[in-house]
Amino acid sequence: MSNLETAPQPRVCGGRDDVSGTPVHELLTGKQVPLGESTVVRRLLPSMGRRMVGAWCFVDHYGPDDIVDRPGMQVAPHPHIGLQTVSWLHAGEVTHRDSVGSLATVRPRELGLMTAGRGIAHSEESPRDHSPLLHGAQLWVALPDGHRHTEPHFEHHPRLPGVTAPGLHATVILGELDGARSPGATYSPLVGADLTLAADAAVRLPVEPDFEYAVLSMSGAAEVDGVRVEPGSMLYLGCGRRELPLRAATDSSLLLLGGEPFEEQLVMWWNFVGRSGEEVARARAEWMTGTAFGEVHGYAGGRLPAPELPPVPLRPRGRTR
Numbered sequence: 001m002s003n004l005e006t007a008p009q010p011r012v013c014g015g016r017d018d019v020s021g022t023p024v025h026e027l028l029t030g031k032q033v034p035l036g037e038s039t040v041v042r043r044l045l046p047s048m049g050r051r052m053v054g055a056w057c058f059v060d061h062y063g064p065d066d067i068v069d070r071p072g073m074q075v076a077p078h079p080h081i082g083l084q085t086v087s088w089l090h091a092g093e094v095t096h097r098d099s100v101g102s103l104a105t106v107r108p109r110e111l112g113l114m115t116a117g118r119g120i121a122h123s124e125e126s127p128r129d130h131s132p133l134l135h136g137a138q139l140w141v142a143l144p145d146g147h148r149h150t151e152p153h154f155e156h157h158p159r160l161p162g163v164t165a166p167g168l169h170a171t172v173i174l175g176e177l178d179g180a181r182s183p184g185a186t187y188s189p190l191v192g193a194d195l196t197l198a199a200d201a202a203v204r205l206p207v208e209p210d211f212e213y214a215v216l217s218m219s220g221a222a223e224v225d226g227v228r229v230e231p232g233s234m235l236y237l238g239c240g241r242r243e244l245p246l247r248a249a250t251d252s253s254l255l256l257l258g259g260e261p262f263e264e265q266l267v268m269w270w271n272f273v274g275r276s277g278e279e280v281a282r283a284r285a286e287w288m289t290g291t292a293f294g295e296v297h298g299y300a301g302g303r304l305p306a307p308e309l310p311p312v313p314l315r316p317r318g319r320t321r
């Protein structure tokens with residue numbers, strides 16, 4: 001998916017100054033952002049005051065939307081550098097095409113993982129014969145400096161490992177949870193897991209005290225560490241837990257996102273994660289002139305132009321610790 005804001009503001013991310021070393025409760029309710037002509041998403045990250053959770057640097061939640069007589073998701077070819085994108089669906093399908101020749105249709109609870117590395121372009125669309133509902137999350141993972149120029153590639157993992165306990169089934173999307181490891185490539189210590197809770201479930205999920213965590217509610221009525229999290233909202237939890245109490249009043253679905261606090265400073269603008277304003281401006285120019293990123297074949301329509309750069313130079317902020 002793409003950041004389709006017409007005047008995106010630069011975001012300086014990373015560093016430990018906004019990481020809570022102890023358990024906290026910080027409820028993020030998201031901001032409504034139009035995505036293309038037919039989709040509105042709730043943007044949970046980056047948000048006011050919270051820029052990252054581990055290496056997770058972008059979280060959009062969308063739907064469930066009735067798209068019976070509508071095109072559904074239609075995101076034209078656009079570029080990325082320095083990040084991975086994770087497509088995660090609870091309903092519907094998304095067809096992915098990219099400039100290294102990948103073509104895949106991702107379905108609910110399958111992992112579509114694109115590592116942009118030094119640069120890739122892709123499109124994402126609901127197929128013509130699509131399901132009536134579209135519901136999912138679009139997530140980005142920042143790549144650490146040692147891996148951010150890696151070769152771009154796409155992975156489709158239809159089957160993922162799970163962890164089961166009474167009242168809980170967890171699907172490991174990325175990284176590792178309770179000994180189960182996703183086959184998706186990772187470049188920093190992190191976890192992403194889809195948690196299905198049965199009505200009246202009360203579980204204590206083992207987590208890493210050195211990771212910071214957040215939980216996004218996808219559906220249902222669940223409490224995370226005693227805090228009710230409505231669907232489309234996300235609770236930031238900080239670090240310092242060995243287990244996370246979860247309760248569900250009805251059948252519920254949560255996304256657990258966590259990771260080692262990401263210490264590098266980033267400049268995040270539009271669909272680029274870089275280390276300097278010059279690098280981001282160069283990526284923008286290469287997209288607009290067509291001198292990098294390659295071609296996405298098979299998408300019916302033109303490509304997305306980049307917005308204008310803001311007048312103020314993009315600069316990463318220095319580390320505070």
Ligand code: MN
Binds near residue numbers: 002
């Ligand atoms: Mn994208």
